[in-house]
Amino acid sequence: MNSPQRWSTRTLNEGEWQRFDFAELSLVILNAWEEWRIAQLPEQYHDLQPFGTLEHLPAGLDWERWDNDPKDSKLMLRPTYPTLPVVAKPLSVLNISPRGVANFYIGIPAWIEVMAECQGSMIALKAYPAEPLSKTWHGTSLVGSVAYALKTHARRTFVAEHWPKHDIVCSISLSNKGAEILPFDRLYLETDHLSVFESGGRLWSNAARIASGESGAQLSDIIYAAKPAKPNSEAVELTPARKGYVRSSSMKTAFSSLLGQFTTYDD
Amino acid sequence: MNPNCLMCLLASSSIADWWSDHDVRGWVMFGVIVVFGLPLIWVLGGLVRKLSAKKVSAGLALVFERITRLSLCVLVFAAGLHQVGMALGDGMSLIGHPWFPRTVSVLLTLTIGLPLSAIAARMVRNIGTSRFSPEVGIMFGRAMRWFLIGVVLATVLSQFGVNLGAALGAAGIVGIAVGFAAQTSLSNVISGFFLLGEKPFRVGDLIEVDGVVGTVDKIGMISASIRTPDNRSVRIPNETLVKSQVANITGNPIRRYDLEVGVAYDEDIEHVMQVLRNVADQNKHCLDEPAALVLFTGFGDSSINFLFGVWMVREDYLLVRNSIAAEVQKAFAREGIEIPFPHRVIAGGKAGVPIEVKLNQDKD
Numbered sequence: 001m002n003s004p005q006r007w008s009t010r011t012l013n014e015g016e017w018q019r020f021d022f023a024e025l026s027l028v029i030l031n032a033w034e035e036w037r038i039a040q041l042p043e044q045y046h047d048l049q050p051f052g053t054l055e056h057l058p059a060g061l062d063w064e065r066w067d068n069d070p071k072d073s074k075l076m077l078r079p080t081y082p083t084l085p086v087v088a089k090p091l092s093v094l095n096i097s098p099r100g101v102a103n104f105y106i107g108i109p110a111w112i113e114v115m116a117e118c119q120g121s122m123i124a125l126k127a128y129p130a131e132p133l134s135k136t137w138h139g140t141s142l143v144g145s146v147a148y149a150l151k152t153h154a155r156r157t158f159v160a161e162h163w164p165k166h167d168i169v170c171s172i173s174l175s176n177k178g179a180e181i182l183p184f185d186r187l188y189l190e191t192d193h194l195s196v197f198e199s200g201g202r203l204w205s206n207a208a209r210i211a212s213g214e215s216g217a218q219l220s221d222i223i224y225a226a227k228p229a230k231p232n233s234e235a236v237e238l239t240p241a242r243k244g245y246v247r248s249s250s251m252k253t254a255f256s257s258l259l260g261q262f263t264t265y266d267d
Numbered sequence: 268m269n270p271n272c273l274m275c276l277l278a279s280s281s282i283a284d285w286w287s288d289h290d291v292r293g294w295v296m297f298g299v300i301v302v303f304g305l306p307l308i309w310v311l312g313g314l315v316r317k318l319s320a321k322k323v324s325a326g327l328a329l330v331f332e333r334i335t336r337l338s339l340c341v342l343v344f345a346a347g348l349h350q351v352g353m354a355l356g357d358g359m360s361l362i363g364h365p366w367f368p369r370t371v372s373v374l375l376t377l378t379i380g381l382p383l384s385a386i387a388a389r390m391v392r393n394i395g396t397s398r399f400s401p402e403v404g405i406m407f408g409r410a411m412r413w414f415l416i417g418v419v420l421a422t423v424l425s426q427f428g429v430n431l432g433a434a435l436g437a438a439g440i441v442g443i444a445v446g447f448a449a450q451t452s453l454s455n456v457i458s459g460f461f462l463l464g465e466k467p468f469r470v471g472d473l474i475e476v477d478g479v480v481g482t483v484d485k486i487g488m489i490s491a492s493i494r495t496p497d498n499r500s501v502r503i504p505n506e507t508l509v510k511s512q513v514a515n516i517t518g519n520p521i522r523r524y525d526l527e528v529g530v531a532y533d534e535d536i537e538h539v540m541q542v543l544r545n546v547a548d549q550n551k552h553c554l555d556e557p558a559a560l561v562l563f564t565g566f567g568d569s570s571i572n573f574l575f576g577v578w579m580v581r582e583d584y585l586l587v588r589n590s591i592a593a594e595v596q597k598a599f600a601r602e603g604i605e606i607p608f609p610h611r612v613i614a615g616g617k618a619g620v621p622i623e624v625k626l627n628q629d630k631d
Contacts, residue, residue, distance in 0.1 A: 087556075134548065136555040137521050137578065144520065146580045149555040 007198070007238055009076045018051040020077060022112050022130040023166045028061060029114065030054075031073060036066040036116045036125060066118060066125050074117035078239045079110035079168065079203050080127055081191035085147040087136050090154035094184040101175040102184070106152040107167030108191070109133060110203060113239070130166040138188055147188065154184070160202065168196055170205040171229040177211055189222075192243040197228050199235030204228035206245070296350035304343035312336035326389075330382050337378035345371050373426050376419060384415030402470060402486045403463045409488070451506070455489040458505035462486060467508075468515045475514040476503055517581045521554065524577055524588050528595060529570030531605035536563060536571060542602050543575050546594045552583040553591070569609045 012018055017030035019041065026041035032054060039061035041048060049056065088106045096102045109131035115122050136149035155162060163169060170189070176182040189208075197204040207229035210222050226245065227233045316332035323331075345367070392408025425431055446453060463486070468474050472483050474493065479501055481493035490502045516522075530539050540561045547559035560576035575595065579587045599606055 132551060134551060134553070134555050135580070137557065137580070139520075141521060141557070142519055146520075146554075 007076070007078055009074055011073045012075045013073050014070065015054050016051065017053070017057055018075075019048055020112070023109070023164060024132065025112060025128055025130045027112070027114070027128060028057075029075060029116075030057065030063075031068070031075075034068055034070055036068050036072075036075075036118070037063040038066075038114055038126065039063045040128065064126065066116070068116065068118045069120065072117040072119070074122060076115045076122065078113050078115060079166070079196045080113045080239050081108060081168065081194060081196070081205075081242070082111055082129065082133060082148045083127065084135070085138070085145065086133075086150050086189045086191055087138050087147045088150045088152045088154075088187045088189060090152055090184060090186075094154055096174060096176040096182045096184060098176060098179050098181065101173060102156070103171065103173045104154045104156050105158050105163075106150070106154060106170050106172065106187070107163050108150060108170060108189070108205070109164075110166045110168050110196070112166075131164075160200075163202070165202070168203040168205050170194075171207050173207070173209045173229075175209075175211045182212065193241050193246045194224065195237050195241045195245065196239040197232070197235035198238050199228065199232040202232075203238070204232050204235050293351035297347035300343060300347040300350060304346070305340075308336050308339040308343060311339060327386065330386055334379055334382050337382075338375055341371065341374040341378060345374075369426050373423050376422050376426070380419035380422065381416070384412055384419060387415055388412035400463070400466060400469060406459070406463055406486075406488065451504075452489060455505040458509040459486070459488050461509055462491075462505055467513055468518065472518055473516040475516060476508060477511050479503070480516070520581060521557070521578055522581050522584050523557075523560070524579065524584065524591065525560075526575045526577075526591060526595065527564070528573045528575050529567055529607065530573070530599070531607040532566075532571060534571065534604050538602070539571075539573065539604055542598050542604065543573065543595065546591065546598050547575075547577045550577070550587065550591060550594060552579050552587045554578040554580070570607045 010018070012029065012031040015032050017028055017032075020027045020029065026046065028039045028041055028048070030037040030039075041061070045058050045061075048058065086108055088108075094102060094104070109129065111127040111129050113127040114125045116125055133148040133150060136147055138144050138147045153162075158169065158171070172187070174182075174184060194205045197206075206227065207225040208222050209225070224246065228235050312332045312335045315335045316328045319331045320328035349367075388408045388411045391411040392404040394404070395407040396404030421431055424434070468483055470483050470486060473480065474483055476493070479493065479495065481495040481499075481501060483491060484494050484500065485492040487505075490504045491508055493501050493503060495501060528539075528543065540563075543561045544559055547553045548555075553559065554577075557578045559578070560574065562574040562576070564572045564574050566572070575591075577587060577591055596606070598604075
């Protein structure tokens with residue numbers, strides 16, 4: 001299934017089901033008995049055909065159910081961000097020289113949100129991680145927030161073959177305006193304010209820009225652009241930001257290596 | 268004469284007589300005042316509520332409505348009774364009675380004072396909750412309410428001519444006596460204030476006191492109530508909470524679960540440590556940071572021992588506790604790492620010398 005088809009609206013009539021695969025996630029969605037049913041496909045059924053009717057469906061799937069109307073048949077999947085903020089840590093620390101600017105890319109594994117027609121309108125039923133991420137703690141043992149941990153290569157160039165298709169690629173421009181070397185060892189991304197875009201069959205986030213280390217200056221912010229960086233600035237928005245777009249996010253929580261250990265957390 | 272007209276005359280005559288009876292006239296007037304007054308009070312109360320709701324909260328508007336209705340009810344009934352008194356004649360007007368203004372004043376004090384004390388207590392509670400904590404807010408609110416109720420009652424008593432100075436003096440003496448008698452209770456009350464100031468725990472925290480583990484349900488003036496995991500409520504006096512060692516298990520957002528693990532002496536220590544780290548990495552509830560603790564703790568009687576500590580957000584504690592031991596066992600089985608059982612070497616006589624075994628020859 002190519003990318004535009006993957007995210008487009010489709011019809012699933014009464015008694016029909018369809019299978020969807022994203023990285024480690026296999027979903028079966030069924031429209032039957034005035035219900036939408038979703039199950040994650042266990043390992044032993046991975047040779048199941050892509051779609052079918054009730055008689056082709058294996059028994060014993062662990063269903064989650066949503067009531068619908070007999071006329072409801074529209075279904076749509078869309079990529080979204082993980083439900084918690086993401087702490088991206090490069091596999092190797094990238095040191096940015098004084099007055100230097102580093103551009104790099106990180107890929108956030110998408111969650112797949114199932115939207116279906118219920119009583120005539122499309123509603124989000126549930127989101128599933130295409131690739132499960134482990135949790136991490138951002139803050140001290142007294143205050144902080146739980147986040148998903150993301151280990152990233154922090155690649156300097158974007159080569160499509162290097163990236164899984166379910167990754168939302170975020171381009172980051174980090175400029176060190178200080179007089180000392182700035183180690184990039186982690187980045188805290190509040191994903192609630194980011195949108196998912198599509199361009200060239202790939203998922204993109206808003207471009208991010210960070211300026212830090214300027215002597216005498218206050219801590220800067222992460223500045224989020226309204227669109228992905230060039231050459232993908234004409235990308236189409238697939239999923240709007242959960243809590244709306246904001247231009248900046250406080251550096252205090254975003255870029256811990258500038259602060260050493262956290263002493264405060266403002267949310 | 269028209270018999271019908273005669274009946275009319277008789278009827279009008281009896282009504283006039285009946286009306287001239289002072290007793291009846293007074294009660295009729297009372298009835299009229301009440302019948303017309305009460306709907307009017309109902310309407311006025313509603314109007315007050317509607318108008319005040321534009322300026323204050325819905326709850327406060329309701330209180331204003333009730334105060335209005337209660338006060339007007341008092342006045343209507345007083346007016347009705349006054350009519351009864353006037354009708355009885357002989358200067359027996361209720362308003363003229365020396366107890367009338369006092370009674371009205373008392374009723375008005377109660378009908379206005381008590382709801383106002385409730386409003387003031389609620390305001391103090393809200394301020395305490397927003398500035399400090401819900402527990403402090405509740406306690407300050409209660410204290411304010413009882414204080415204001417005391418003021419209202421003192422006002423009422425003074426209306427009846429009770430000498431408050433003497434009453435307070437007597438109350439002071441009684442208070443000292445009660446204080447001696449209720450030493451423990453007072454100690455608990457004071458301890459309650461210390462607890463609220465220090466805030467070692469809050470409602471909803473999981474705490475351990477004197478070996479009892481439970482979730483804090485309520486922090487009161489005298490005692491706190493905690494609910495144990497098997498759903499028993501345990502009342503702990505505040506004094507005990509101040510004097511004892513209290514562990515707040517869920518006070519911090521993240522927790523560590525420690526598991527003691529022993530492996531056979533044949534195993535490679537570094538390999539075992541790496542396997543344990545992998546188990547923590549692969550458990551979806553364990554946090555990457557703070558990193559899992561894998562600590563060699565010593566050579567045991569039968570095993571090489573490690574402390575395996577994994578971090579999780581406090582809500583995931585039970586999930587991790589249930590899953591991590593099973594995952595360690597599976598990982599060890601997969602990697603061929605032996606979890607030993609206690610070994611006993613039985614020696615007879617000198618250490619290191621094998622036990623001598625004698626075989627008795629069978630008589631057959």
